[in-house]
Amino acid sequence: MREFFRSLLRRVAVTCCPRLICRRSPVRWRLLRGWLVSGKRNVRIGAGCVVSGSVEFAEGVTLEDYVRLIGSPTIRLGRDVYINSFCMILGDIEVGDHAMISQFVNIWGRSHRFARKDEPIWVQHGPGGQGYKTAPIRIGPATWIGPHVTVLRGVTIGEGAVVGANAVVTKDVPPFAVAMGAPARVRGFRGVTSPDGELRYDSDAEGNRT
């Protein structure tokens, strides 16, 4: 009975003041199916997802199982964003509406400093240490980030861009570009009509779109 009321109270609190609970909480909220839905409609959260820091969900966001989001300071997920299983996202991150992020994607807005060799890297961010390098990452609307992609700090991926499987994105990707490889290079642009009239993506450096 006590447990029931405790759980009811928590649900009410989550619904009424989700930002308060998500934001800067020392607790890592474990999101079990449909639990921390922050009052938005149609947000689907799979099993074993973990959210900490400040994370803002727009309507229609889907997190498949075992997604980890660490807002540092804030992750903003736009409308109908889809994030497949086992993705790790940390930092000052914005993901535009209808973006689709495949499984095992790593979007990490910071990197360890490691120039000093007199101590292990992991203690270098402690007091007096060398800290992290951080920069925001922006993933545009209607993008598709393929599986096992890593997006490094400071990168902007333009609207409608596609990033192929296993790419490491170190530099900005223009809108509607198709980028692949490590480091990711633009291989073409979507929506180009080839001479035989077929709609395809092509290596048109102008990025001509139909």
Ligand SMILES: CC(C)(COP(=O)(O)OP(=O)(O)OC[C@H]1O[C@@H](n2cnc3c(N)ncnc32)[C@H](O)[C@@H]1OP(=O)(O)O)[C@@H](O)C(=O)NCCC(=O)NCCS
């Ligand atoms: C990026 C991608 C969408 C491109 O698809 P595509 O247009 O059908 O690509 P193609 O097979 O025609 O290959 C075109 C060229 O790109 C290369 N290429 C394709 N995918 C690549 C990748 N992920 N990394 C590096 N090069 C790649 C091909 O080798 C080929 O090179 P070539 O012109 O020198 O021969 C696709 O390769 C990809 O990564 N899809 C992910 C699929 C997936 O895992 N889906 C499940 C998760 S949602």
